[in-house]
Amino acid sequence: xxxxxxxxxxxxxxxxxxxxxxxxxxxxxxxxxxxxxxxxxxxxxxxxxxxxxxxxxxxxxxxxxxxxxxxxxxxxxxxxxxxxxxxxxxxxxxxxxxxxxxxxxxxxxxxxxxxxxxxxxxxxxxxxxxxxxxxxxxxxxxxxxxxxxxxxxxxxxxxxxxxxxxxxxxxxxxxxxxxxxxxxxxxxxxxxxxxxxxxxxxxxxxxxxxxxxxxxxxxxxxxxxxxxxxxxxxxxxxxxxxxxxxxxxxxxxxxxxxxxxxxxxxxxxxxxxxxxxxxxxxxxxxxxxxxxxxxxxxxxxxxxxxxxxxxxxxxxxxxxxxxxxxxxxxxxxxxxxxxxxxxxxxxxxxxxxxxxxxxxxxxxxxxxxxxxxxxxxxxxxxxxxxxxxxxxxxxxxxxxxxxxxxxxxxxxxxxxxxxxxxxxxxxxxxxxxxxxxxxxxxxxxxxxxxxxxxxxxxxxxxxxxxxxxxxxxxxxxxxxxxxxxxxx
Ligand SMILES: [Zn+2]
Numbered sequence: 401x402x403x404x405x406x407x408x409x410x411x412x413x414x415x416x417x418x419x420x421x422x423x424x425x426x427x428x429x430x431x432x433x434x435x436x437x438x439x440x441x442x443x444x445x446x447x448x449x450x451x452x453x454x455x456x457x458x459x460x461x462x463x464x465x466x467x468x469x470x471x472x473x474x475x476x477x478x479x480x481x482x483x484x485x486x487x488x489x490x491x492x493x494x495x496x497x498x499x500x501x502x503x504x505x506x507x508x509x510x511x512x513x514x515x516x517x518x519x520x521x522x523x524x525x526x527x528x529x530x531x532x533x534x535x536x537x538x539x540x541x542x543x544x545x546x547x548x549x550x551x552x553x554x555x556x557x558x559x560x561x562x563x564x565x566x567x568x569x570x571x572x573x574x575x576x577x578x579x580x581x582x583x584x585x586x587x588x589x590x591x592x593x594x595x596x597x598x599x600x601x602x603x604x605x606x607x608x609x610x611x612x613x614x615x616x617x618x619x620x621x622x623x624x625x626x627x628x629x630x631x632x633x634x635x636x637x638x639x640x641x642x643x644x645x646x647x648x649x650x651x652x653x654x655x656x657x658x659x660x661x662x663x664x665x666x667x668x669x670x671x672x673x674x675x676x677x678x679x680x681x682x683x684x685x686x687x688x689x690x691x692x693x694x695x696x697x698x699x700x701x702x703x704x705x706x707x708x709x710x711x712x713x714x715x716x717x718x719x720x721x722x723x724x725x726x727x728x729x730x731x732x733x734x735x736x737x738x739x740x741x742x743x744x745x746x747x748x749x750x751x752x753x754x755x756x757x758x759x760x761x762x763x764x765x766x767x768x769x770x771x772x773x774x775x776x777x778x779x780x781x782x783x784x785x786x787x788x789x790x791x792x793x794x795x796x797x798x799x800x801x802x803x804x805x806x807x808x809x810x811x812x813x814x815x816x817x818x819x820x821x822x823x824x825x826x827x828x829x830x831x832x833x834x835x836x837x838x839x840x841x842x843x844x845x846x847x848x849x850x851x852x853x854x855x856x857x858x859x860x861x862x863x864x865x866x867x868x869x870x871x872x873x874x875x876x877x878x879x880x881x882x883x884x885x886x887x888x
Pocket of ligand 1: 539540541576601
């Protein structure tokens with residue numbers, strides 16, 4: 401670089417004084433470049449590498465417990481970077497724990513990577529599924545997994561360089577979407593030695609999570625009837641579909657008599673094959689949700705009663721299989737405050753002109769007015785929400801095992817709903833991968849604060865203990881084995 405030379409000409413009492421200020425020496429490396437700034441620069445320097453990984457997983461688009469290639473790619477990335485990876489944990493082939501370092505504190509980072517059925521979509525701003533593909537990353541978990549791996553690798557580097565001391569663990573968490581993958585990992589005790597867990601989620605804005613989640617319980621109800629010719633001998637048949645429909649009717653009447661915040665939804669996953677055959681088998685898949693897990697359990701029991709009544713009335717038999725069950729999400733104000741400062745330091749997402757155009761097209765498909773595109777650059781102030789939000793997450797179960805903190809970043813254009821083709825589309829572009837980098841940086845900076853300041857961890861644990869009280873954790877899905885085929 402050319403050395404800058406400054407020349408000042410000063411007019412003073414009829415004389416010109418010409419000063420030539422000595423050429424400035426090359427600036428030595430500023431002591432203000434902290435560990436945090438180095439980490440930010442490091443992650444940014446590896447942007448294209450992480451972008452490639454995320455887009456690869458976006459392409460794989462593997463659904464819950466079938467994320468063989470996605471999990472393998474993240475595991476390989478961690479192994480190549482010096483992590484010790486243990487795969488197939490908690491009796492789940494695609495779950496893993498990657499560890500680096502030793503001693504306390506132990507900081508965990510969650511990584512998800514499952515896609516959603518029916519959300520295949522090209523990376524373009526109009527609805528167009530990818531031919532021959534059913535699933536798509538409509539919840540951005542390809543970004544989720546990649547950012548968490550990126551954060552883990554950067555923290556490993558800092559431990560190796562002795563800038564921080566302790567252990568970093570990246571948890572590869574399959575089947576978040578309905579499979580409750582983390583519940584089995586909590587049940588298997590994988591978080592027992594972890595001090596703090598950090599996570600994030602793709603979104604349409606940048607904010608630290610201060611909204612809880614709904615506890616839920618889900619099950620598949622299977623009705624068995626008797627097949628017969630639907631016109632020639634209907635009296636000999638008993639319709640399994642009648643069983644499903646009678647159950648659905650009863651549950652729909654029940655909606656009037658459950659607490660206001662309850663959510664119950666179902667899809668008929670098998671309703672028979674042909675109208676002229678009385679179906680001898682039918683299946684309906686139910687979710688029950690409420691902010692309080694005790695209420696989820698009691699409402700779910702009433703849904704089971706409806707199933708039994710329906711079977712009795714239709715002359716069919718019913719059995720059910722619990723598929724998933726998750727706790728509400730415990731928040732931690734101590735950790736959230738730390739994360740907020742770091743998110744503010746990192747800043748939001750800035751779009752290029754082309755990305756803005758893409759984003760405006762996406763927004764015009766909503767049919768409602770969306771926040772300005774530029775709000776993707778803004779960090780929302782921290783604020784505890786009164787309600788529990790509308791979704792559920794198996795991070796809830798982790799939050800009952802370890803003090804947990806998370807954020808969401810703008811990986812989708814402002815206003816984009818999760819589980820939409822628009823979310824899949826944005827996730828397949830740099831709109832998504834830019835948000836991934838914001839998340840990775842924020843998680844690293846938050847972990848640095850925790851590694852260098854044990855008092856923060858203690859304070860977070862105090863808050864956690866108070867919130868859990870004397871509740872003894874019990875998985876809502878009971879002791880069933882992982883539902884590895886729940887997407888079949
Ligand atoms: Zn999600």
